[in-house]
Amino acid sequence: MSFFHTKSVAQLHADSENSNLNKDLGVMDLTFLGVGGIIGAGIFVLTGIAAAKYAGPAISISFALAGLLCILVGLAYSEFASMIPSSGSVYSYTFASLGEGMAFLTGWSLLLGYTVTGSAVAVGFSGYLAGILKSYGYIIPEVLLKTPAEGGIINLPAVIIILLLALVLIRGTEQSAKLNTALVFITLAAIISFICIATPHVEMANFNPFAPFGVQGILSGTAIVFFSYMGFDAVATSAEECKKPERDLPIGIILSVFICMCLYVAMALSLTGAINYTDLNTPEPVAHALRILHWPGVANLVAVGAIAGIITTLIVYLFGQARIFFAVSRDGLLPASIGKIHPKYHTPYLVTIIGSVTIAIIAGFVPLMHIVELSNTGVLAVFLLNFISLWHMRRKHPEAPRKFHCPCLPVVAVVGVIVCGYLIYALSTLTHLLFLGWMVLGLIIYFAYSSKHSMSSKEQ
Template identity: 75%
Template sequence: MSFFHTKSVAQLQSDAENSKLSKNLSVFDLTFLGVGGIIGAGVFVLTGIAAARYAGPGVALSFVIAGILCILVGLTYSEFSSFIPASGSVYSYTFASLGEGMAFLCGWSLLLAYTVTASAVAVGFSGYLSGMTASLGLVIPDYLLKTPAEGGLVNLPSIIIILLLCLVLIRGTKQSAKLNFALILVALAAIIAFVVIAAPHAQAANLSPFTPFGVRGVCSGAAIVFFSYMGFDAVATSAEECKCPSRDLPIGIISSIVICMTLYIAVSLSLTAAINYTQLDTPEPVAYALRLLGWPGMANLIAVGVLAGIITTLIVYLFGQSRVFFAVSRDGMLPQKLCKIHPTFHTPYLITIWGSILIAVISGFVPLMHIVELSNTGTLAVFLVNFIGIVVMRRKHPEIPRKFHCPLLYLIAPVGIIVCFYLIYELSTLTHILFAGWILLGLIVYYAYSRKHSIVRE
């Protein structure tokens, strides 16, 4: 019955109190951590691809659907984080509610989601960088920008940026937060500039039909762009590094989702109104659109802001991945040596290094769209389990003090479960098979290693 053995809330609270991680993140840091993790991926990388292949101008509705689901998830996260201020987000929440085995599979899925999402965003960074350098007369050879499956050798820029950010994260959380804030300001300036320039070029003809692929196309688009909101999960994973997690985490989670959903809607409407969606099948849609509109110089300037936004997203995903690894390995279900804390910088440096290497390899050698869909399946599955877990905790432990209560939980949870199921269904059969294989591999790891080495029951 070890699969269903739960970890007490008192144990999780003790883990957080005794953590050697530096507790220096404020509500301001958390909000911008979430914003940094969200704005780079969807706005700058997938907006064009989702519009061209799935939703047309209705991609704005795709972002709304995905954003509303994330707000519902964020409300349940906020209740969990108000009394379980531990690293690992859903991994820790599920350990308390549904047991060790389900917690491990959630952590296993989160590791997949963070790893492949960061890889996809790194590919987007490479696309924007090559477009900007080409317009300046510095052409990066195609074989250094494409994976072997795409006819190249390796996507080298994506590997380099991941390894550089790995070094930044090892240096410390507060330092990473400061860099993240500075880059977000640059990215926000780029978003505002793009909307101001593109809006006057809007043509009604480009928005008609608004949903060329129908309602299902909009829903498929939501399933594809869903991963772009995943950055808010990293806010929850930072619980042990917050000054006041029970108060600050709920504020940081919800505010970052709302801010970024507003930005997504503004950019996607401006983009598809100015340029016909059929021309946007590119990993650098914002800069590409500006070049088509006759603003090549501004495209290069905004590309700098875009690169800043993508870098902030990579910082947050690398951070989130390492904290999930940290929580799982601390419980002994992955080798405990991985959770070793750096004596000077107080960061889990070994996990950060190995996780970054894994992300770099995937981004350099795996095509973009396979990465994105697999990431979305893992994320949606984890969020579905989270909805179940919060209901279980509300019924099993109503006596635990909560500084935040999810409103209308018994309405929100069923709706969230249904939407998660449907969005998973909208993804490709290949993605379902790959994710099933990942879960099967997770079960093998759990029964062969994790169950025997778990220190929780001891």
């Protein structure tokens, strides 16, 4: 049965070698790709909202817990990436270990994660842009900043930035990586500036209570902020565009997650220490905090850095989503025509356009927190399956060449599965039902179309 038919490591290598994607990315590009994908909306948007609604000042612990889980995920990713340097990240890994059907559902979940997370990031861009313009006397009408459910018409800035970045990505991976690296430097400067300014204003009274919502609040906060780290997955999706994927991918994945975890914790502590967590329920909490602290000029500069960070995150999510689409369509599980490579720019332009338009529609018409929770469910489910896939791969194909070995795999896998499972459980029932509906739709598509057009099943 094709649902459980696996793809050999050799075939995945052949697919990688035969693709027409440019191999332009080195270890520095990959690290900045990961950092750029992680430190955008999470650090500049979700830090305040998650503190106000879920964990209070203990949101710093939530970020640390989510980061530690992602390091475990990153270790598993790194072994797979050193063995299977193929676009599609967990989709390709699952195809080699658990079979075509599970791979399709994994790719289907990743598409959900990239799509809705990219939408959430775009909403953060809109909030910061509106804040900067307002400080200079230019007011964007509320109806153009809010979704219909929030009393508006459309979140227009979010839609515009997504479509503009889609054009950049279509032009080429190397150009996108250079833009991403430049914007990451601006973002890091903004983060460091805020920490230096806010730290002297920290008052211990703001840390009392440190965990107003208790342990459950910390864990719920972890489940909510988890999407902030998702950008490192895009490093794995870039495998076919790396100069030396077996060496560079593990370094880029682990390094980017560790750097960003440290930044998240430092930002969360300085933000909630300087401003009471109850005042941080805003889509631009960092700039809002600086205005409260009477640094309005710096607030605008930091907001520019925040916008740079949000743009880098959007670049990474649009990039990752397109590569997942590309990998799935190349295998025939989605129409192969949508995975066409541009004859001049050598990028998967059709899937970039389709994915970007979808993200823009969600960003323009769906409220932020609904987006975040649904994204986290899909990503956590994928990461849970990744631990199982790697353990299975070790047992099934111990002979496959690996230049990186996940240390203490049985322990890492069991802990990872338990933590991912609990964080999924901690999300709302509505989110569970929506994700279940997405999976049912995926199964319908698989059995109605994918299983009949699969390139792998035709080769059997």
